[in-house]
Amino acid sequence: MPAAPHDAALDALMMPFKTGQIDWSGPVLFLRARVGAVLPGLGADGLVVTQPFFPEAQRLQRLGLTWQDEDALPAAAFARVLVLPPRQREEARALLARACQAVAADGVVVCAAANDEGGRAREADLQRLAGAIQSIGKHHCRVCWTVPGARFDPGLLSDWVQADAPRQVESPAVPGGAFLTRPGVFAWDRVDPASALLAQALPTGLSGRVADFGAGWGYLALQVLARCSGVTTLELFEADARALALAERNLAAAARARGVTVHTHWHDVTAGVAAGFDAIVCNPPFHALGRGERPEIGRAFIRAAAQALRQGGELWLVANRHLPYEEALGQGFGQVRCLLQQDGYKVVQAVKA
Known part of the structure; x- marks a missing residue:
């Protein structure tokens, strides 16, 4: 050891x-x-x-x-x-x-x-x-x-x-106008601008079994539910148990209204995820418990996504523009397109060959 x-x-x-x-x-x-x-x-x-x-x-x-x-x-x-x-x-x-x-x-x-x-x-x-x-x-x-x-x-x-108790935060950027949050989770008092940029770029045609890697309190998953009528199953993977509990509550009403099955997983995505997804949305973390940047975490998320997608499945990813993810994307996917660069972020669509 x-x-x-x-x-x-x-x-x-x-x-x-x-x-x-x-x-x-x-x-x-x-x-x-x-x-x-x-x-x-x-x-x-x-x-x-x-x-x-x-x-x-x-x-x-x-x-x-x-x-x-x-x-x-x-x-x-x-x-x-x-x-x-x-x-x-x-x-x-x-x-x-x-x-x-x-x-x-x-x-x-x-x-x-x-x-x-x-x-x-x-x-x-x-x-x-x-x-x-x-x-x-x-x-x-x-x-x-x-x-x-x-x-x-x-x-x-x-x-x-x-x-530290969970509380409602009003936001016009969230379907329903508010979300449940608590101090300490990522972007606890706001919508993360990188995730908001990815949400704007998401196509309405995502369908079938979709995953959110690094789901946080559930913002991207809420956007998938609101925008993509063909989604039948939505699975959230998150390493922070406090954030995941919030995501479950934030998605409950929308999932019931849409008739979408939602599963949540307290899980380390870098360890891999079982295959079979039609699409994955992801704003990967690049910090762990310490302060320093850890771009290897994002690269591990990309590898896990490549393994978890079915053939022809799509990864929709947002990241800080300077983070070196291109090599991992090129190794895991047959088609990679940078769709948008704005405010220091990049939005990437990658298709599994």
Whole structure:
């Protein structure tokens, strides 16, 4: 097995345990857990994890860890609650609030974030929730933790959990005029301009079994339902469980009205998708959990699409103009046309020979 990649925030999170400032006692809840050089050494006994990002959740499950839905955590049940918060403020605050609700009365909440991903802000947030905290800096990260028996601000806990709750956003760009969303999912408060450009270019003649790779909260799938009367089955593939749950709700009414069967898959498209689609629409991600660009993810989406389409099936793809996808498209498809370049994006139609 290859060595786990270095994860500075995970390593920093473990520092108070290594130095003896906090003892390791269970049961332990780890919110947004990630596999790194440290985590496999913790063992699976009494360790419960949450992780909505499918590739990382799979790695955690291979270690034998117990996975938990972080929107349904038991109250006051864990002696230690570890948190690797995301960058988005409302989502991060909600996660910290859930951590404080889940920790036992004499337990400890421990949080770590990189300095350039809001480490200081998360330290201030935990202090607002818990009052007195302790903190250290390590690996260009901030690590902070509550004292045993901390009294959390009940009003702030409630407000911050609700700040992350699904809510309606009105938009004339969406069929029906509004969509359900929540902080932290991709383009959570708007229609992504790249996806909007692809939607404008989609032909009305798409039919049969259609997939949306990287479906997010369901914008492109909604457009397919609204524009393409010949579609009989629509399948959504998305690695973010939070976004996928929103997509299911966003598509439910339109799918019933059209009589279209919709299937959703919490899945890593880069691992491949079963074949048999007549068309695939796709705005592939080019980031994972980190910040750096990852064009190899988009290339893997293109390869998966080429394998999943039937002969003569079409891929409709939008991407940032600078991303190097042409070679992957040329290898997987018999015909490739760049239909549109606008506002830094390109729309491509590719047909499987």
